[in-house]
Amino acid sequence: xxxxxxxxxxxxxxxxxxxxxxxxxxxxxxxxxxxxxxxxxxxxxxxxxxxxxxxxxxxxxxxxxxxxxxxxxxxxxxxxxxxxxxxxxxxxxxxxxxxxxxxxxxxxxxxxxxxxxxxxxxxxxxxxxxxxxxxxxxxxxxxxxxxxxxxxxxxxxxxxxxxxxxxxxxxxxxxxxxxxxxxxxxxxxxxxxxxxxxxxxxxxxxxxxxxxxxxxxxxxxxxxxxxxxxxxxxxxxxxxxxxxxxxxxxxxxxx
Ligand SMILES: *Cc1c(COP(=O)(O)O)cnc(C)c1O
Numbered sequence: 001x002x003x004x005x006x007x008x009x010x011x012x013x014x015x016x017x018x019x020x021x022x023x024x025x026x027x028x029x030x031x032x033x034x035x036x037x038x039x040x041x042x043x044x045x046x047x048x049x050x051x052x053x054x055x056x057x058x059x060x061x062x063x064x065x066x067x068x069x070x071x072x073x074x075x076x077x078x079x080x081x082x083x084x085x086x087x088x089x090x091x092x093x094x095x096x097x098x099x100x101x102x103x104x105x106x107x108x109x110x111x112x113x114x115x116x117x118x119x120x121x122x123x124x125x126x127x128x129x130x131x132x133x134x135x136x137x138x139x140x141x142x143x144x145x146x147x148x149x150x151x152x153x154x155x156x157x158x159x160x161x162x163x164x165x166x167x168x169x170x171x172x173x174x175x176x177x178x179x180x181x182x183x184x185x186x187x188x189x190x191x192x193x194x195x196x197x198x199x200x201x202x203x204x205x206x207x208x209x210x211x212x213x214x215x216x217x218x219x220x221x222x223x224x225x226x227x228x229x230x231x232x233x234x235x236x237x238x239x240x241x242x243x244x245x246x247x248x249x250x251x252x253x254x255x
Contacts (some may be wrong), residue, residue, distance in 0.1 A: 015059045021247045022063055025230075029241070032234035043234060046094050046223075048244035050075065051251035054082055060247075061087050069115070069242055071097025073106050080110040096186070096223075096242060098160050101125035105132075108143055115146040115186040115223055115242075118162045123173050123180065130179035142179055146186040146223055147171060149208060151201040159188040164208055171216055184221025184239070185209050189229055198229050202236035209237070 025045070033040045046067040047060055057068060057079070068091055070076035080093055095111040098118075104125035107114060117123060130143060147170055150161035162170055167185075174182045187205045189198045202224055209222045225233025227246035234241070245251070 011055065014056070015062070017249070018056065018059045018247060019063055021249070022060075022065070025243055025246050028230060028246075029234065032231040035231070036235045038234065042239060044240045046096075046240055046242045047247050048096065048226075048242050049079075049248065050097075050244065052248045054079060056248055057083065057091075058087055061090050066090070067092045067094060067240075069094040069096045071095070073097075073099065073103040077106050077110055094242075105129040111143070113144040113146070113183070116148045116160070117145045117170070117174065117180075118148045118150075118160060120170065120173055123170070123177065127177040127179050142181045144183045145174060145180050146184050146221055147174070147182070149185055149187045149205060151187050151205060152190045159190060161187060164204070167208060167212065168215070171212055171219070175216060182216050182219050184219045184223065185212065186221075186223035186240075188226070189224070189232075195232065198232050199236070202229075202233055202238070206236045 029043055029045065030040050033043060044067060045065070046069045047065050048069045048071070049057055049060070050071045060068065070079065070093070076095065080088065092112045093110060094113045094115055095107050096115045099107060099114070099116055099122060101121055104122065108126060108129045114126070117126070126143065126145070130141060147167060148161035149167060150163050152159070171182060174180050185205060185208060189201050193201060205224055206222065209219070212219050221240055222238050223240040223242060224236065224238040225241040227243050230241050230243060
């Protein structure tokens with residue numbers, strides 16, 4: 001890793017800072033699982049590394065992190081390509097951001113799981129990209145995908161995703177492709193809700209997930225919960241948490 005000096009004081013203190021934050025988040029997950037009567041093994045932690053450095057990803061892997069997530073193709077493709085191959089191999093890379101169809105080829109070349117599938121046009125673009133071998137030179141490759149659901153109720157509270165009423169059709173469409181594997185649902189809690197509102201939103205998501213699994217039994221992943229609401233997501237049955245700031249600290253404002 002060019003420019004990274006493991007012995008330097010800055011690197012040591014940054015690593016220490018991340019280690020402490022990670023311990024605190026793991027404790028929150030443990031407490032959340034205990035309160036919900038769940039085993040921590042049912043919950044996978046994805047560290048969202050957007051805006052943070054390759055060195056930070058190296059620290060995370062050394063600290064036992066197995067999953068990272070990114071939300072912008074340009075940043076993600078450059079970072080993943082620059083990772084030390086040993087580190088890359090140790091990681092499952094999730095893409096969690098809004099995706100333009102013209103980025104489909106790029107994203108399938110480095111993502112192991114795409115969490116933000118939200119429209120038919122994107123499904124077609126991904127299938128086409130995989131069909132034409134854009135993915136790691138493997139024409140047979142199947143990509144794990146999650147459908148992103150909009151949990152906002154009318155108004156402007158939504159944060160991306162497909163309206164629940166359109167979910168069954170999108171799920172059918174994904175299931176009919178030969179290169180995409182439907183693994184579950186992802187959502188971001190609508191902005192500006194109190195605890196009861198967020199709990200209700202995650203409850204709607206859990207119901208949608210249960211419905212989906214009656215027709216798509218392999219769609220067992222429920223990706224919900226971020227730095228501010230991970231306990232509520234665990235209580236609602238989340239299997240994957242996407243945590244950024246609570247582990248890596250604040251990042252520059254997006255957009
Ligand atoms: C940035 C991001 C996260 C992490 O949010 P934090 O509040 O920093 O934990 C989770 N999910 C998605 C889709 C994101 O874009």
